[in-house]
Amino acid sequence: MKKIILILVLVILPMLSQAQGYHTFVDFHAGSSPSTVGTEFSTGDYRYKNIRPALTFGMNITEGYQVMPNLFAGIGFGGYTNFLSYKEHDSSRYSWTETKFYALYFPLYANVRWTLDRQRKITPFADLKIGYQFGVSLNDGCMTWTSGDQYYVKPRSGIYFVPSVGVRFGKSVGFNLGIAYNTAIGMKFQRQHTTSIGTFDTFDSVTSGVFMLTLGVDF
Numbered sequence: 001m002k003k004i005i006l007i008l009v010l011v012i013l014p015m016l017s018q019a020q021g022y023h024t025f026v027d028f029h030a031g032s033s034p035s036t037v038g039t040e041f042s043t044g045d046y047r048y049k050n051i052r053p054a055l056t057f058g059m060n061i062t063e064g065y066q067v068m069p070n071l072f073a074g075i076g077f078g079g080y081t082n083f084l085s086y087k088e089h090d091s092s093r094y095s096w097t098e099t100k101f102y103a104l105y106f107p108l109y110a111n112v113r114w115t116l117d118r119q120r121k122i123t124p125f126a127d128l129k130i131g132y133q134f135g136v137s138l139n140d141g142c143m144t145w146t147s148g149d150q151y152y153v154k155p156r157s158g159i160y161f162v163p164s165v166g167v168r169f170g171k172s173v174g175f176n177l178g179i180a181y182n183t184a185i186g187m188k189f190q191r192q193h194t195t196s197i198g199t200f201d202t203f204d205s206v207t208s209g210v211f212m213l214t215l216g217v218d219f
Helices: 002-018
Strands: 022-032 041-043 046-066 071-089 095-115 122-137 150-156 158-169 174-192 200-218
Touching: 022 071, 022 174, 041 150, 046 095, 046 174, 046 200, 095 150, 095 158, 122 150, 122 174, 150 200, 158 200
Parallel strands: none
Antiparallel strands: 022 046, 022 200, 041 046, 046 071, 071 095, 095 122, 122 158, 150 174, 158 174, 174 200
């Protein structure tokens, strides 16, 4: 991952001498995952399944240069949160859906964006952000409250890779509407045994993708 970021920086730096202008992008995004992560577990009379990121939202700020008429290159940072949804069943076959607000993610990334024609009031663009994101727990992440083993979900740091496409409106100041896909929201599932309180073992580590609607401005 570090080698990829270094290569991107080495490619971007020689272009700065031909830069046509410094720009800032501010983007807001929100979305959901269409599929579950596949993790299931049971404890006592309860079973947990259909785990997925039900709602993800946040923002990114990118600073950089229009190194060519069509090409922007820069670096940025952001933050977003994740609401995790899962279905819970009890021994009576009754089931319900729970939603847990469990993590924050903070990405640092390199960004390239190709805009077809910035001189037009309406023009399409393609964007790619690649870097590393840090996951931070907001609470203990406990998913179960039974007398058996306790199960937890925690964020997992890792690659940040987000391609997107959309339309830019405006000239000197642009408003951007697009569709993006966050390919790698990492999470890990841990178990605390009733016979060894305070000792956790990770029994599954997964990555989920999220489709997002993006809305932003550049100036």
